[in-house]
Amino acid sequence: MTEEGRPEVPTRTLVEGMVRADGTVDAGELYAVAGELGMTDQQVRLCIKRMAADGLLVQEGRGRRAVLRETDRARRAAEPEVDFVRHMYAQDAGLAPWDGRWHLAAFAVPESARAARDALREFLVRLGGAAVQGGVYAGANRWEPYVEAEAERLGVGHCVTLLTSTDLRVGGESDPLRLARRLWPLDELADGHRRLAAVAADRLARLTGRSPAPTRVERLAVALELAAEFTRATADDPLLPPELLPRPWPGAEARALTADCWRLLRRAERDDPAPDPRFFRRYDEAMTEITGEPHGS
Known part of the structure; x- marks a missing residue:
């Protein structure tokens, strides 16, 4: 978190998050969203330069009029971990019970x-x-x-x-709940989910209480903040089934709040003719199968 309590969005996450379905980034919109997130133009330029040097981007044009194109290498590296996001929500919905193995x-x-x-x-x-x-x-x-x-x-x-x-013993311990607590840092993981829940609850209040409605740039900034905090909270999460976790487990609440925010963002994006960033569809694919609700509807 930043000093203002705002989630920190890495500059590379911003650039990768702004890639559209056709593999391009509109530099003008990229810089606008960066400003909304409190980033400087210099930060963005340096990030683009590093990613280009690493063979991840090709820049056509200069400044805010440029178009960035991701390379095949970047596309392979950015393959969505849809299976894992889908599994998280399936567990929360009780659709992926542990088989004891x-x-x-x-x-x-x-x-x-x-x-x-x-x-x-x-x-x-x-x-x-x-x-x-x-x-x-x-x-x-x-x-x-x-x-x-x-x-x-x-x-x-x-x-x-x-x-x-079905009979794992570690140091003489075989109880599944105690084993889970012994093998994974559950307290630290819970703290990360609580931070995600706090961010999602705050953004949900902003999205529902704003008049006039947030602009596209503001919506994209919120989406990137959610994506960054979601990644931060789940990056080290072993996705243990509920049967192995303390109750209540804050991860389920955090993901539910994130999904609520996502629904609102997608409804607003549906009426916007501008192309969606690709990661919008990644979350849609993972969530829709579980909830049965197209998140853009």
């Missing part, structure tokens, strides 16, 4: 492939895995297809063993 991944990657080993370890953590002991990670959700695909991509598929267990 722990999912385990073990690997023995030689020192000669240290980079691949480190990358695989980081990938398992991003999927919600917790280290049980050296080279062994546990998760509560089905992750086998993702782990196998990443291990093969890294060239270490032959070094990975996957299995499930």
Whole structure:
């Protein structure tokens, strides 16, 4: 959070968030939204320059009249994690109950492939895995297809063993609730969700209490703040099923408030002829299947 209590939106998140379905960014609108978020033009220019140097953007034109085009590399890196967002809301709706199985991944990657080993370890953590002991990670959700695909991509598929267990014991502890608290920092995760809930509740009040209605630039700024705080709260969340979490769990409330904000934003965007940023549709795809309500309606 900034000193003013406003969520911090990384400049790169801003640029990536403004990419439209055709892979372009209108620089004029980008700078306008950046100003609404309290960013300077210099910040944005430096970010564009870095992303261009990294092969993620191509700039056509100069200044606010420019058009930015994402490269194929950027498009692949920005593939939406729709499956994970969808799973969060399915859990909250009681549509993804835990089957009592722990999912385990073990690997023995030689020192000669240290980079691949480190990358695989980081990938398992991003999927919600917790280290049980050296080279062994546990998760509560089905992750086998993702782990196998990443291990093969890294060239270490032959070094990975996957299995499930209904009788996991760690240091003599086998109670699922106590195991979850032992393996994951639930208090820290809960604090992150409470911050998201506070931001979403504040933005929901602004969206429903404003007269005249927020402008497109203001709406885009709110959407990016929500997306940044949502990512911040869920980045390290293992997405444990409700059966393994303390009750009440603040994550469900935070996501519900975020969805309420998103509905209002999408309804306003529906009547705007300007192209939507692509990430709007990412959230739509993830949420609509669970709620049954098209979020642009």
